[in-house]
Amino acid sequence: MSVASRSARTYTYTVFKRFNSSVKTTGFKLSGSDIPKNATIFSMIQPTGKFHLGNYLGAVRVWKDIADLKDDGTTLLFGTADLHAITVPKPNVKEFREYRTEAIASILSIGIDPEKAIVFHQSRVSQHAELHWLLSSFASMGSLNRMTQWKSKSNINDQSDDTALGAIKLGLFAYPVLQAADILLYRSTHVPVGDDQSQHLELTRQLSNTFNAFYKTKYFPMPTTILAPTKKILSLSNPEKKMSKSDLNQKSVIYITDAPDVIAKKVKRAVTDSISESFYYDPVNRPGISNLINTLSGVQRVSIEEVEKDIRHIKDHKNFKQYVTDVLVAELTPSRERFHHFMKNPDYLHQVSEEGASKASEIAEKNITEVKRIMGFL
Known part of the structure; x- marks a missing residue:
């Protein structure tokens, strides 16, 4: 979908x-x-x-x-x-x-x-x-x-x-x-x-x-x-700590004002794991993947289980991260555009x-x- x-x-x-x-x-x-x-x-x-x-x-x-x-x-x-x-x-x-x-x-x-x-x-x-x-x-x-x-x-x-x-x-x-x-x-x-x-x-x-x-x-x-x-929501580079503006590694943080290409680069660099044949929520054994799935759940307003069903056809990290990127860009673009409008006023x-x-x-x-x-x- x-x-x-x-x-x-x-x-x-x-x-x-x-x-x-x-x-x-x-x-x-x-x-x-x-x-x-x-x-x-x-x-x-x-x-x-x-x-x-x-x-x-x-x-x-x-x-x-x-x-x-x-x-x-x-x-x-x-x-x-x-x-x-x-x-x-x-x-x-x-x-x-x-x-x-x-x-x-x-x-x-x-x-x-x-x-x-x-x-x-x-x-x-x-x-x-x-x-x-x-x-x-x-x-x-x-x-x-x-x-x-x-x-x-x-x-x-x-x-x-x-x-x-x-x-x-x-x-x-x-x-x-x-x-x-x-x-x-x-x-x-x-x-x-x-x-x-x-x-x-x-x-x-x-x-x-x-x-x-x-x-x-x-x-x-x-x-x-x-x-x-x-x-x-956890850091993209260290899913053991929460996402924070004070993070020295700003590639770990996605802002609502980030442009699509910036979001794509940050998601591409997000920590995941070596399992590529399936993507599922397991915060203990797969913290990076689980953080991205939790993000999808929040943005799409659906349960973790529904996210897992929607991504079960994805079989590699590249397409999984592209899916995450597409969802985030669609969600955040209106806010980014309004933010820049307001900052000019x-x-x-x-x-x-x-x-x-x-x-x-x-x-x-x-x-x-x-x-x-x-x-x-x-």
Whole structure:
């Protein structure tokens, strides 16, 4: 089946499949009945520039799917977590500004309509930082110490190493509290994120519950984590680690802005194995092939099993990689073209982010005022 004909097929899956009361995984196809009425759906992504395939399939494409189904009672807020970005210092200020702009362009390029969703920079809404401080008085050091991301970002393997621990910056250690403030500031009911952020959402629910219990209120909701159905997208050259913009080998990373010939070269160089008579999903014994099959599953919105059926006729690596390339080019071309269009219109991007910040600030000020009233500041 050709890529073009595949894109016309419709797949129906159970959406928001429940595996506990606070975490749901989306299916590959959403319908209007799957988005709760009067929901507030919030998510942000760090402005590291253009989105790569892991960002796209692991988080932000779900934003677009949700935005397409928005009704009048649903509030959507999507943006750049630029305050989180400085937990790893950004000495190149010009580059940081460019990354922020590229992140807004990327959000719009995947099809997010700023008329349906509030799109903004986190730093432009001061109440994020204000609620962060208020919630920090409820966050225990023990809870923060159990978070894994600050350890991985700091390359901390031995917590008995006092010198290494002493060098950790407070912002990096405490940023899950800021993330909780981001979410609770808008009294968000649902938060679509990548799987690597699910631990932080547990802390958000913990802080929500602690605040409500302490002040005998029900002001903050218990936000539901929404996970995309695609398993983590891995590096093309080292399928033991996730795809990342910080990878020194940029041939390992596919960006949504990559031209067809660039995608073809990267896929051609992707690590596979010596088995060529069949291609099947086996992440333990065939990690490279499995990563590409998982990518096909995510892009085509079908199960791993269906991908295996569709590629069973392929008997060599060259044709398999050509198939992967064709699928990726068909999926990413519209986003690439929109991205370059938006980057040629920086005034429009600025207008979108500023108008979004104004709308977000209006909601945020109303809610932070109520929080301060509850706490006795007003």
